[in-house]
Amino acid sequence: MSKKSRKLIRSTPVAGEAEAEVEVEAVVPAAPERTFFFLPDAPPLEVDEHELHGLMKLWRHGRATRSIGQVLQDSYVMLFSVVMIGAMVVSVVLRAQGNMAGCSTDACASGRLLVPTAMVLACFAVALGVARLFGPVLASAAEGFWLMDAPISRRRLLRGRLVLPLLLSFLVAGLGTALVGALSGLAWAQVLAWSCAAALGSAGLVSLAASEQTRERVVVVKVLQAVFAAAALAVLLVVVSVAAGWLPTTFVAVAEPATWLFAGVAAAGLIGMVVLLQLTVARLEEIRRARLVSGGSLVAGMQGAMFALDFGLIRDILVERRMAEKGHVKPTRGRGLGLAALVWRDVERLKRQPSAFLGLGMSLFVPYAVDALRMSQLNPFISGLALVAGLVPFLGSMRVLSRTGGLARTFPFKTAQLRTATMAVPAMLALVWGLAATPAFIGIASTGADRSLISGLSVALVTSLAGLMGAVRWVTAKKVDYQTPMMATSSGALPPGLIFNLFRGLDMVVLITAPLILQLPAYWSLVIGLIVFWALRGSFNMADLQAEQEQAKRELAEAKEGRGEKQKIPRPGR
Amino acid sequence: MARKTPVLKVTNLKKAFGPVVIVDGFSLEVAAGEAIALTGRNGAGKSTVLRCLVGADRADEGTVEVNGTRVSETNPDIRRDVATVIDDIDFFPDLSVVEHLDLLARAHGIPDADAAVDEVLHEVQLVPQSGQLPSTLSSGQLRRLALATAFIRPRKLLVLDEPEQRLDTEGVEWLADRLVEERRRGLAIVMASHDPTLVQKVATRTIRLGDRAEVLADE
Numbered sequence: 199m200s201k202k203s204r205k206l207i208r209s210t211p212v213a214g215e216a217e218a219e220v221e222v223e224a225v226v227p228a229a230p231e232r233t234f235f236f237l238p239d240a241p242p243l244e245v246d247e248h249e250l251h252g253l254m255k256l257w258r259h260g261r262a263t264r265s266i267g268q269v270l271q272d273s274y275v276m277l278f279s280v281v282m283i284g285a286m287v288v289s290v291v292l293r294a295q296g297n298m299a300g301c302s303t304d305a306c307a308s309g310r311l312l313v314p315t316a317m318v319l320a321c322f323a324v325a326l327g328v329a330r331l332f333g334p335v336l337a338s339a340a341e342g343f344w345l346m347d348a349p350i351s352r353r354r355l356l357r358g359r360l361v362l363p364l365l366l367s368f369l370v371a372g373l374g375t376a377l378v379g380a381l382s383g384l385a386w387a388q389v390l391a392w393s394c395a396a397a398l399g400s401a402g403l404v405s406l407a408a409s410e411q412t413r414e415r416v417v418v419v420k421v422l423q424a425v426f427a428a429a430a431l432a433v434l435l436v437v438v439s440v441a442a443g444w445l446p447t448t449f450v451a452v453a454e455p456a457t458w459l460f461a462g463v464a465a466a467g468l469i470g471m472v473v474l475l476q477l478t479v480a481r482l483e484e485i486r487r488a489r490l491v492s493g494g495s496l497v498a499g500m501q502g503a504m505f506a507l508d509f510g511l512i513r514d515i516l517v518e519r520r521m522a523e524k525g526h527v528k529p530t531r532g533r534g535l536g537l538a539a540l541v542w543r544d545v546e547r548l549k550r551q552p553s554a555f556l557g558l559g560m561s562l563f564v565p566y567a568v569d570a571l572r573m574s575q576l577n578p579f580i581s582g583l584a585l586v587a588g589l590v591p592f593l594g595s596m597r598v599l600s601r602t603g604g605l606a607r608t609f610p611f612k613t614a615q616l617r618t619a620t621m622a623v624p625a626m627l628a629l630v631w632g633l634a635a636t637p638a639f640i641g642i643a644s645t646g647a648d649r650s651l652i653s654g655l656s657v658a659l660v661t662s663l664a665g666l667m668g669a670v671r672w673v674t675a676k677k678v679d680y681q682t683p684m685m686a687t688s689s690g691a692l693p694p695g696l697i698f699n700l701f702r703g704l705d706m707v708v709l710i711t712a713p714l715i716l717q718l719p720a721y722w723s724l725v726i727g728l729i730v731f732w733a734l735r736g737s738f739n740m741a742d743l744q745a746e747q748e749q750a751k752r753e754l755a756e757a758k759e760g761r762g763e764k765q766k767i768p769r770p771g772r
Numbered sequence: 773m774a775r776k777t778p779v780l781k782v783t784n785l786k787k788a789f790g791p792v793v794i795v796d797g798f799s800l801e802v803a804a805g806e807a808i809a810l811t812g813r814n815g816a817g818k819s820t821v822l823r824c825l826v827g828a829d830r831a832d833e834g835t836v837e838v839n840g841t842r843v844s845e846t847n848p849d850i851r852r853d854v855a856t857v858i859d860d861i862d863f864f865p866d867l868s869v870v871e872h873l874d875l876l877a878r879a880h881g882i883p884d885a886d887a888a889v890d891e892v893l894h895e896v897q898l899v900p901q902s903g904q905l906p907s908t909l910s911s912g913q914l915r916r917l918a919l920a921t922a923f924i925r926p927r928k929l930l931v932l933d934e935p936e937q938r939l940d941t942e943g944v945e946w947l948a949d950r951l952v953e954e955r956r957r958g959l960a961i962v963m964a965s966h967d968p969t970l971v972q973k974v975a976t977r978t979i980r981l982g983d984r985a986e987v988l989a990d991e
Contacts, residue, residue: 514865521865522907529903532874532885539878543871550866594866603828603845604860608921609879610852
């Protein structure tokens, strides 16, 4: 037994403990034939939550098979790679910041100020959304079952749980905004002001969400989330409008006051965080177990999916949770027969997910913003990725029909037919997106792309095809197969598909848009896109081909055996 | 007497997971109007056999044919003829109970889908839950919905893995009556079950899986 556990177990007894122990010892030997005994009538002892927490921590550490030092030692190659790549990224960011800071056009000046501003607002919206989704205060199912029923102070047990969400929101928002600010060409003092505003503002909003969680209210958080998301979108719209010359450029003049404004936001975020934290901690005692455990079980499910790097599964868990909250819908009657019924059902689905249109709409701003930022060469790739994110919510049917064979088996169609039918509505949306994004690929900013109408239209359509194929690949990618031979890596044995899971979707966008980035004619991308479409719709089923090959081999072997037996028939004697 | 043409023909089926052989040399012929019950203790291989029959798992050796066509999970003819309720059933999270049935009926080309859906919905007693999303249904209601998806569509072979699971007593009785009726109408049924009453009422043949497949009763 370790010194620490001895210390925990032999904690100083409170008054009455000695008597209670004596009573227990006296009762048990008196009735040895009993298979159970009632609890003694002695008053329960007071629990020290700090010690309880320490004991749980000790048990968890006791189950670890390797220390952090050993883990770092084993994965030193990966760490070294991360440091190297990080250094390269920082170097690229510094160089890009220098280049962008040198640009003095109206489009650059407005983009430099407004894109990081949109990022700050987006960070606020995301921080509120994630905080509302998980809690932000949460407890595991085991803690909910074993500890929440015990006579312990929830406030003392849970107050430490606020640290992690606050720290995460602070770091992610701060670093993300710093990166965007630097890439936009802001001066370093301004980068600091914007980053602090994002980091402290996000932490303050997470504190607000925690405070609302203790009161079991979500309205304020939801409204603020929508306001910040709409504001971020509006700012991006202004960036595009300025770049297109639709709005006058007066942003260069407000750069100085804006820095002070964001410094003020940072200060307000800090004050808000401190005040709201005090309120939240005071109210933690009243928080309901169900409200804590739901976030904990969500984290547990998502952790499992993260170990397999299965982001599709993570999305499935979130969708399932949202639908469980919704519970009931007004049923609508289908139309058509056969595959048309599937397509019509997808059309009906559009009415049920207005928020998905918001995501698709936001992705439409990306090509305009990228063009305004003078990155037209990379526009098909970046916008294609944005479209992947925008289209995934519309591929719900395809996802469900691909993840397990059970539901697909109930439909009397080939896999390729099912996929084509479930791709029809997203393909129409991608086409509309491509048409709406065409001006961005023709070039709206004086320093952006400069293409003819036909060329711009073809690049826009290829980008929408790349986005669609990326989204299809994302939702239909198979789960990691742990039964295949493992790959030896510095971090231990890994199934080969695990790493590729990180790049699913991205790979198709790269493949289709690569000719455009390399300044080859658009028809190369179109040809690659059609080949990808043919493969992704399930026309090329590796498992079926393998099975057919195995079957053919087996039949050949049987035929050979049959011939062998024939040869053994003795010839009639002369 | 001339034997009927088999709807399902299984020849020398073998399936192993690593070194553990689950089933070996399993053969079976099921004609229209026959109901086969697979019984046996947990781990005897009932579900594995059923998964191989519908193509969800690939057999290591042997063949499975439905109406003379080699079974493949992706073959549309097999999908059209075989209705299954096994452990890998999934539902669209954003479609209600009635919308699932409506979609399946229309996908299978049933002309009067509304009437068919109403009938099945009443039969599985899910009318009050018709607008509910699957994630809010109880486990018993989910089982009823799974059975409804098998009954709403045209079928020649019905494959069920422990269909009585999570059903209440009334539900098991309804299921037994329904399966008897299906069998009499000429449907071929293969099911795994632990419920002796259901097996006795529905099955024309019972096969107990274990160390060796054994035909226990033949009607």
